[in-house]
Amino acid sequence: MKTLIDCAMKRAKCDLVIKGAQIFNVFTGKTEKGDIAVKNGVIAGIGTGYEGEKVYDAAGLTVLPGFLDAHIHVESSTLSPEAFAQIVCAHGATGIVADPHEIVNVCGVAGAEYIKESFERLRAGGKRPLEVYLQLPSCVPATPFETSGAVIDGKETERELSRELFFGLGEVMNFPAVLAGDEDMLRKLTAAQKLGKVADGHAPALTGDALNAYLCGGMKTDHENISVEECKEKAARGMYVQVRCGSSTNNLKDVVLAADEYNFRRFITCTDDKNARDLSERGHLDDLLRRLVKEGMPAERAVMMATLNVAECYGLKGRGAVAPAYFADLTLVEDMKDFRVRAVFKEGELTAENGKALFSAERYLPKSVLGTVHVKEPSADDFKIPCKSGKLRAIAVSPESTIVTQEEIVTVPVKDGFACLEGTGLCKLAVIERHFASGRTGLGVVKGYGFRGGAIAISVAHDAHNLVVLGDSDEAMTRAVSLLKEAGGGMARVGKDGEEVFPFDIAGLMSSASAEEVIRGTGEITAHAHAMGVTEGIEAFMTLVFLSLAVIPTVRLTDYGLVNVNRFEVVPLEVE
């Protein structure tokens, strides 16, 4: 503290002086010209006449506080935390609230430990390039209708959440349990409350009494806001409304209409799920800011949402502003319209410049996250669908509705007591439990996918991340599963032209390869899959990933079989 004061008083030399920039002030909403003096990673002062060991010429640039992502699943990038960090730091992020929901569903708490430790080991000039606030996932498993790799109940939540490792409780998706006053769920929420840790919400379309009740459970934020009115009501009830701009969802238009001069204090930015290609090509929160401002949000409010508001919501001391005694987490952009990031400082260390991270990222690969695909040797018989009536409940997808599915009764030929899909245009779908090699397999049929001539499979499948395989040939499906078993997870394709696999060696969810390799590799296998007839508008693998997510209407497939989400129960595949 003494050294910092000495630097502020110009009695001592600073470590770094950032000179000649326009500095955006989140407290006033205005930009001011000045130099920023930094000592020991902290801003000593804003003014002129400082001397520094290093001087960074920022003439022509605008200094913003480092961007903060209020909610992100790193796993959704399919990148290692290290490769992920290199990209998001280059795009201006200095902190993220990470919810390792996916990997914890595979590896248990060890998955969370891995995420934290991977980020922790990164160093740019002795500093962590990215501050990671880790949430303990609250819904492992997400539903009772699937087998995940771990179970974290109320008791374990109490124990784990008290660890310093965990900053808060991850998105509480199981809002029906909260509203019902479910004992185990309330045990988790009470633990968060007692520990004074933030619980994140996930309550799409909740309103009125139900929203009040959900808030009584202690949730402070929500990223599921699907209308202007919903954003407004949640903010009015004191929730922090997350402005989300991920790969497949964004609510920017709604936010622009919902946020006003007062309630904008309650809006914070997040990306939730963003894949490697989008992160790399479109960007991270810089992309969000660019688009948000383009949609009509005043730039100063947009920046506050990505900085000060996040810091206030989560109580991140010394973050979210460019001011004395704050950490020198700074993102230098060309302007506050396009938000092109030119340089990023984390605690006074230059971590990225002109789109390139300036820190190396040797992979940390502990055993706990490797070799996580445990399945029995598959055989073609596993995929046979016993059938008498010839009537099956199909999962219908369409380009207009790739996320929300429909249930449709289809009639199929029956041969030797089994459904025969040849010539129907339908595909078989299987979800194979992959954590304990139990052999448990759910079978279903999908209408509208268009795929033919083989099989595709993936080991990313929300939320339990069992193997999902789709095809029109039992043999090809068998082979696709074998490929994933051998690779330890990933994306596989089996066609008449041959077979290929892109491995996700980390928990079957992420690749330890470079971002470039991941983008190229997953891009290629996806293109090849699409060439096998996938209906335009459907994403060969990404749509697959969501076909087992048993919390989104209407019908889904898990290793337990077909789930009617509206009735929240397993239903028979065959209609008798």
Added chain:
Amino acid sequence: MKTLIDCAMKRAKCDLVIKGAQIFNVFTGKTEKGDIAVKNGVIAGIGTGYEGEKVYDAAGLTVLPGFLDAHIHVESSTLSPEAFAQIVCAHGATGIVADPHEIVNVCGVAGAEYIKESFERLRAGGKRPLEVYLQLPSCVPATPFETSGAVIDGKETERELSRELFFGLGEVMNFPAVLAGDEDMLRKLTAAQKLGKVADGHAPALTGDALNAYLCGGMKTDHENISVEECKEKAARGMYVQVRCGSSTNNLKDVVLAADEYNFRRFITCTDDKNARDLSERGHLDDLLRRLVKEGMPAERAVMMATLNVAECYGLKGRGAVAPAYFADLTLVEDMKDFRVRAVFKEGELTAENGKALFSAERYLPKSVLGTVHVKEPSADDFKIPCKSGKLRAIAVSPESTIVTQEEIVTVPVKDGFACLEGTGLCKLAVIERHFASGRTGLGVVKGYGFRGGAIAISVAHDAHNLVVLGDSDEAMTRAVSLLKEAGGGMARVGKDGEEVFPFDIAGLMSSASAEEVIRGTGEITAHAHAMGVTEGIEAFMTLVFLSLAVIPTVRLTDYGLVNVNRFEVVPLEVE
């Protein structure tokens, strides 16, 4: 939590439903109509159709979050904490950040313990009517030129601040020590930082580098803002600027000009020092709001400054808003213009209605705060001023400048080696150490007071609270001191018409009598003192209280003698 959720879902009956009110929403800045459901002191929901054990008809009233005072010295009311609480609760306060700077300068930490415990014992239907966040005073003693009843150095601060008793570190008035990097001061600030406790500021007119340096010491708030530009700069540097409306100081006009649509998030309300009469007759934060809005502040921003902003600044969870899961701390007013308080709820308990507190307030009077005036038996010789040259440095006061004094050299007759003030119109002033009966006495002369025909004395004297006595007769001064010694402190007057004393039995600072008695008693003795010729515009006792405050220019008197504040040193009374 389960019961609360059940109430929100209307499956269970609430404890209380407040019906038919307009509810002001601090998140949106708008007012909405609805009922408020309360269970176990917490708001379960806002809506309609709730059933409650009790129903409170609030038709025609506006519900605001309970008012929060960000900085107050309870002792300045000269009331017991209990009597103080009855008044401020009736005026809409539900929480205060209390800095027991005065009593700790007399009684040490025991004084702080007393303040907290007095409030703690109050109960309205099982609830505390007032939430008290207690700061550990940072400047005991305030200067090296005076004897206070206790010394709290850096080491003791580390120890005390770690106690749950203390919420944070009280106003750091000794800003020169911070700027100089004084070791003992930084030890205190570092302790606050390590413990994550808020340190309050006090840095009048600090700007530029000095302000940056002060912030590097960790101060988060400031109530000393004496210009529009100062308010703006402090807010821009991330400080919470306190809107102050006490008995003798207010910056409402400046705040109205300084606060805008963005920086108003950084403005919070306080009263700092407010005497019993003003509290009782004008009000507390209701008075501040009324005046602030009259000066031109939009009412919605004014209310946010007195509620949400304070809660955010100090991290007061569950306070500062009317929303689900927040404590039911509610102030019901007639409108958002005059802010006439009609009812106050603290955690769902009705604590005041129509200006009257609904809780009793039996005094807690531990030995630690009683009998605190320790002086030797005074004699007229104590007040003789040895003098050869006949030239003395007088403390000059005037109605235009009762707080800031001037130094003026005066010529006086000399008789037997002593100054003789008869017929000069000057008064003698003495400050007598009263904590350890050391007999240490500082002597001075005052010009411009107008007082004649006896003496007045008081045991409230910032910041060390020694006895201050002023008069034109050594005998009367002797008697006045004797009266205070007998009474254990208070206000005393000795005139040709007789003598009187109003005791401050609590630490020589506060009276255990009722507010009515205190207002009447102190009013009477003050009126009698004024009748002894006190210059119009000077307050007989209050001006006296500040004549020993050795941090405000230009010359002051302490038990060490005359202090030149600008030179920050003790200077001789006589000019040779």
